[in-house]
Amino acid sequence: MNDILSPESYTYLLNLIIEYAPRIILGFIFLIVGNSAIKKVINILEKFLSSKNIDKSLVPFFRSLLSMTLQVALIISVLSMIGVEMTSFLAILGAAGLAVGLALKDTLQNFAAGVMILFFKPFKVGDFIEYEGTQGTVKEIQIFNSILTTIDNKRVIIPNGILQTSIVTNFSSENTRRIIWTFSIAYGDDFEKAKTILFKWIKNDKRILKDKEPLVVISELADSSVNIMVRVWVKSEDFLEVKFDYNEKVYSEFPKNGLSIPFPQLDVNINK
Incomplete structure (x- = not known):
């Protein structure tokens, strides 16, 4: 040196x-x-x-x-x-x-969006939301990103700026939700019997809110079936459980009561 x-x-x-x-x-x-x-x-x-x-x-x-x-x-x-x-x-x-x-204007935009989300609360930690087909529970709202956990336990990280400027569905923001089913019976089956069975289930189900009138009507005369629309109100936390329960009940109980569940079919007539 x-x-x-x-x-x-x-x-x-x-x-x-x-x-x-x-x-x-x-x-x-x-x-x-x-x-x-x-x-x-x-x-x-x-x-x-x-x-x-x-x-x-x-x-x-x-x-x-x-x-x-x-x-x-x-x-x-x-x-x-x-x-x-x-x-x-x-x-x-x-x-x-x-x-x-x-x-880093996009990063600063994400920061500003994070502040806006926390201030106006379109969703909060614990809410179940949907963004562009992705559904999950909000686990964290950080300064730049929000973190969701999906139903199948995947971690999804979404920039706050995107969430702030996009359509986000919040399934947890309201205390109650309406369930709408469409059940089908065959032409010739007894609609009144189906209606009576459905109303009986609804009346005896404590999860279904009684302060809002349920609805059971024929919504459509389809090509292969008579479609029955059912509407009820439940607490948000009971939504999926009630929805799945009635799907199973209709599938198992309708045939036992002489009500068939049709599927699309095509009749072919051959003239000799």
């Missing part, structure tokens, strides 16, 4: 190492300790928010936001400790931030 550097350069480099090495080591230690402290602060905040009567949707959002803020503050503190001139650094950071902001 002596052959490459002049004595003055060597002395200058040595002085730099002597001056900045302790700062860099101290900054590195501070960075490790700071990260550990941030994790503890985040855990304390999460436990505090979870223990209070606070919307569950806000917990992961505030956790992510506070974590990001503290990480930025930690990095600035470490740079200042090392000896970086903060006035110039912040000016450069501001200019870089503008450029990054333009480059």
Whole structure:
């Protein structure tokens, strides 16, 4: 190195190492300790928010936001400790931030959308929603994305900006839902008998709300069947259970009562 550097350069480099090495080591230690402290602060905040009567949707959002803020503050503190001139650094950071902001406008849009979702609450943590054919329970609303868990336990991550500007169906927003069935019987079968059986089931089913009148009518005279439309109201949490139960009951009980369940068929007549 002596052959490459002049004595003055060597002395200058040595002085730099002597001056900045302790700062860099101290900054590195501070960075490790700071990260550990941030994790503890985040855990304390999460436990505090979870223990209070606070919307569950806000917990992961505030956790992510506070974590990001503290990480930025930690990095600035470490740079200042090392000896970086903060006035110039912040000016450069501001200019870089503008450029990054333009480059990451979609990310910023997702952040703004996350705030809007938390404020206006089109859905919240625990709701069952559908977006473009994907159905799932909302597990987290983070600062950039929302996380769903599907019925078959798949994890779906959707950017908040897309959810904010798209049509989202929330199946959990209302306390009650209406079930609509279409059951078919054959031409010549006794509709009144089918109607009586259905009303009897509805009357004896505690899951079906009695303050809203059920409906059992012939909705269509189809090519191969007489279609019966049934409408009832249930609590949202009972929707699927009741819907599937009546499908099974009709399939098993109608034939026992002389009511056939037809299927499409074609009669071919040959004239000789």
